[in-house]
Amino acid sequence: MEIKYINRSTGNIEAETPPAEGLLKFLYSNELGKRVFLPLIKRKFITAIYGRMMDKKSSTKKIEKFVSDLNIDMSESQKGMDEFTSFNDFFYRKLKPEAREIKGDFVSPGDGRLLAFENVNDVSNFFIKGRKFTLSDFLNSKDLAKSHKNSSMVIVRLAPNDYHRYHFPCEGTPSKSEKINGFYYSVSPYAVTNNFAEVFCENKREICSIKLPNQEEVLIIPVGATMVGSISSTYQSNEPVKAGDEMGYFSFGGSTVVLLFPSEKIKLSQDLLENTKNNMETFVKMGESIGEVLG
Numbered sequence: 001m002e003i004k005y006i007n008r009s010t011g012n013i014e015a016e017t018p019p020a021e022g023l024l025k026f027l028y029s030n031e032l033g034k035r036v037f038l039p040l041i042k043r044k045f046i047t048a049i050y051g052r053m054m055d056k057k058s059s060t061k062k063i064e065k066f067v068s069d070l071n072i073d074m075s076e077s078q079k080g081m082d083e084f085t086s087f088n089d090f091f092y093r094k095l096k097p098e099a100r101e102i103k104g105d106f107v108s109p110g111d112g113r114l115l116a117f118e119n120v121n122d123v124s125n126f127f128i129k130g131r132k133f134t135l136s137d138f139l140n141s142k143d144l145a146k147s148h149k150n151s152s153m154v155i156v157r158l159a160p161n162d163y164h165r166y167h168f169p170c171e172g173t174p175s176k177s178e179k180i181n182g183f184y185y186s187v188s189p190y191a192v193t194n195n196f197a198e199v200f201c202e203n204k205r206e207i208c209s210i211k212l213p214n215q216e217e218v219l220i221i222p223v224g225a226t227m228v229g230s231i232s233s234t235y236q237s238n239e240p241v242k243a244g245d246e247m248g249y250f251s252f253g254g255s256t257v258v259l260l261f262p263s264e265k266i267k268l269s270q271d272l273l274e275n276t277k278n279n280m281e282t283f284v285k286m287g288e289s290i291g292e293v294l295g
Contacts, residue, residue, distance in 0.1 A: 005280060208221070
């Protein structure tokens with residue numbers, strides 16, 4: 001399996017080589033890995049131990065090689081390489097204000113590889129293997145699932161080399177985030193392709209509802225993953241926000257932000273829908289327009 005995606009800014013097809021690629025293949029594609037080792041790796045204590053290691057001053061030794069191996073552009077970072085106090089401090093680094101421009105009224109909440117579905121029911125047809133995905137399991141609420149049964153869905157997957165703060169996709173007033181405890185499966189395509197329902201319905205996640213000025217509701221759901229020690233919110237609930245305002249950050253590891261919103265009120269960008277129909281993720285940056293708020 002080769003992970004390919006379309007770079008939206010260039011239109012080119014690019015390949016992704018995730019860190020620990022061999023381990024991911026073993027854990028999610030090998031029967032021994034799935035049966036013996038994955039049940040341990042997905043549990044909180046493994047991620048918590050690694051998270052504490054990444055908070056130590058000594059972990060700064062890992063930064064230079066990580067930046068070099070994954071070709072990270074540090075000119076965007078507010079801090080210089082020698083200013084970080086730990087690997088996690090580097091990992092959820094802030095960017096310079098001019099590094100990301102807000103280009104619309106419905107924008108990508110983060111840097112990452114994006115899938116877009118006009119109707120959430122299309123998700124199960126895209127990920128045809130494994131357990132059937134249900135919105136009530138994902139949202140941990142039958143009532144919330146009922147109100148969003150025909151919503152559009154966007155999935156933004158953050159790879160380890162990406163900027164790991166996430167932002168509000170639109171203006172409005174956000175609720176307090178509801179925390180849903182769970183496991184720590186990887187969100188890499190190696191894991192998700194055959195295990196989408198398990199990853200998204202069993203991983204640790206939080207749900208925030210943001211009311212648009214027209215009173216329509218958008219759900220923002222950050223999802224943790226293997227070696228993501230925490231999902232940390234940085235916003236103030238019940239206070240108005242603008243598109244692009246910071247919402248929170250992920251500690252070390254890959255992670256995902258999911259958006260759910262009424263398809264009749266927010267129109268998704270056609271190129272993102274077409275790429276998804278062609279089984280391709282689209283790399284976008286935080287602040288890029290991914291749709292338009294109607295009315």
